[in-house]
Amino acid sequence: MPEGHVIHRLAGELTRTFGNAELEVTSPQGRFAAEAEIINGHHIAVSEAFGKHLFVEFDAEHPEHILYIHLGLIGTLQFEPAAETRGQIRLHLSDGEVAANLRGPQWCRLITETERTQAIGKLGADPIRDDADPEPIRMKVQRSGRSIGSLLMDQKLFAGVGNIYRAETLFRMGISPFTPGRDITTAQFRSIWADLVGLMKEGVVAGRIDTVRPEHTPEAMGREPRKDDHGGEVYTYRRTGQACFLCGTPIKEQVMEGRNLFWCPSCQP
Template sequence: MPEGHTLHRLAREQQQTFAGRPVHVTSPQGRFAAGAALLDGRVLQAASSYGKHLFADFGGDVLHVHLGLYGAFTGGTGDPPPAKGALRMRWTAPGPDGAGAWTDLRGPTACEVLAPPEVAAILARLGPDPLRPRADGGVAHRRIGGSRTAIGALLMDQSVLAGVGNVYRAELLFRHGISPFRPGREVAADLWQRMWADLVVLMRSGVRMGRIVTTLPEHRTRRSGVVQRDDAHYVYRRTGLPCRICGTPVRTEVMAGRNLYWCPVCQAI
């Protein structure tokens, strides 16, 4: 599932490409036909994201997209390719340089037009997003610090913290030497403050790079300027491989519906 940095990057790209322009909206698949008809030809006021949710404001009517596990946007300039398969939604518009621009959406969990109060109701259910300006990590700790639930599960709860998914969960806990099984109430406020600050840095880096890289240069097998895929993470999807720090095989089990990865030595407490 795309994590918060991906949605933030998508919103920024859509803002730069389509905002202030009338957008031709269609639903070749037909499942979003009514919503597409409502938005077609209207000017996109702004595109933004919060956590794993994307919002496109068309002047009172707001397009809400949640990509879920399988959703994805693709796009480009010039004429779009022929519409094929389960294409939920397509945008086309004159681009900022005068050339045409397009974006296609396939496989989302949600693609719907909402009124502002409905958008507000979604936002009210979400915890702070580390990528949002002035987000308060202390709000998340008020939930975490009073919970017996394992921190590995709490980090995946979007009502606690918005935008964090499986990769950031595994890597953040490793970088701070925390067992994913530690109860939230045993994560002290000062420790959480350091984790939150680290998460902000990691997710901003994800927006900038378009990928998640959590390893330090000294912990990579190759020291070239480009971080290779197998050097990008400490524990995520490294089951059975030696921990980069202590050499213990990385372990995995399901927690909060997703495969959790951790080092039983470096994350013993």
């Protein structure tokens, strides 16, 4: 599932690509045809992300004028030539030259202002958003007996954080993913939050997740670049059994609440 930086990047790309253009909005697959007709011929007023949720507001004079997309595990929103018709396209947004084609989302809906407010109200603080307030999240974390590795994946707390950022931030802070939230100090929480803010905002710009510090890049260490479908240079994510860049201990992996967890047992005791 795409992490929050991907959705923020898509929101920005929709705005940059289409600007004030009146868009052709269709549903080649047919499953969104009635809703597409409502916003067809209108332009995007606001495109923004909250965590892994994308909201695209149109200037249509209709109660349900906000496009609400969640990509889920297999969904994609790709910018392609306007004539592209490959695959099952749920939603096609086009200015005649470029199209944003949505395939396989968990959901794609038209909603009202009230429904958007309700959806956002269910989410936690998004490290990428400048208006995020982490203090209520800190208090919830420090009252919890759940592990910090579990808490970081809870979208009602850390909106947009996924498996990669969870693993990498905890490694960078030297915190065991099994530490109960109630044992996380205020200083540790604020360090986690600041690290997430920095890494995730960099991810929006770069379009990929890089978490290694300058002294641990392939060039600095004289090692081969990482070869992985997810791209990016990381410390622990999907490096099971490989040597930790800091201490040489093999990276460990186990399932935590249905998701693979990666950590260094020496650097994160």
